[in-house]
Amino acid sequence: MSPMCMYSATDGMAGDFHFVHYVSRAQGGVGLIIAEATGVEPEGRITRGCLGLWTDVQKAPLKRIVDYIHQHTDTKIGIQLNHSGRKGSTLSGKEVAPEDGGWITKGPSAIPFQPADRIPEVLTVDEIRRIVKSFGAAARRAIDAGFDLVEIHAAHGYLLHQFLSPVSNQRKDEYGGSFENRIRFLVEVVEEVVAAIGNDKPLFVRISGTEYAPDGGWDLEQSVKLAGILKTHGVDLMDVSSGGNIYDAKINPYNAYQLPLAAEIKEKTGIMTGTVGMIEEAAMAEEILQSGKADLILAGRALLRNPYLPVHAAFEAGEPCFFPVQYERGKP
């Protein structure tokens, strides 16, 4: 299950909704859930309803979900850690002003996401270093809460992606300009998270394989180069999505449209990849897996519609799959 923001937390804390939501998908036979984008700092949330792991009290309600899933289902569960940067402080996609309960947004450069948006403040190097530490501390809390893996969100135009892209990052210091400088923040976050979670917990990084810039933006060639570097820093899998940093990018989605990005990264670097995007049927997921073009197939909206998608597919194919023992008499 692909990470999907549910905007239903209070002060970053998971509640009953999250318990029902994630446990239902585990009962439906999902092999791996990656829980939604979770703020590593309060200002790193996209909305006030986003989950957070910036403080220890936020661990307990997540641990309750993780423990239940581990004790009662076959599902593994990870969590996606995020900082929203210039795309934070929103509600239903619209900006929320600080006086209305939002906050001042910051990014690599004083460039808004959309021309009419508030201009973000420029992060200082000290603030960048603090956010690196916040990713590490949140990752540690995720492991304390029992999560099986951590995913760093460096896609969809959020803070780490903002640094990768020359469109949003026009800094003149060691965090901007050359490719090496633009990836520095993400590499430092990866190092901090690896130090926090150790080598035996898998680490995924979600990137936008391309941001569809007409010219000069973040693209597949740089993604390949980045993946090769992150592999040497202990990243186990690149979860390859696309877009999100250029508000008027032309994107033409179709079934598995992001697979060529994952396939090229895998082919050129040998790192494991995940693919996501309009892969809605088990047969298509299996075909991609067998083709060897990606190692992990993620589904998003199809699992919002139907939490029992994997179980249904297994029943149809006559294959074994986890099914709650209480529901045994419902088997076809």
Ligand SMILES: Cc1cc2nc3c(=O)[nH]c(=O)nc-3n(C[C@H](O)[C@H](O)[C@H](O)COP(=O)(O)O)c2cc1C
């Ligand atoms: C409601 C919703 C919330 C989302 N939130 C996140 C998120 O927190 N992190 C992320 O990386 N992607 C997020 N996405 C993107 C999905 O993870 C996924 O990449 C996208 O929906 C395409 O896959 P699909 O066609 O299977 O839905 C979200 C998508 C939806 C529909």
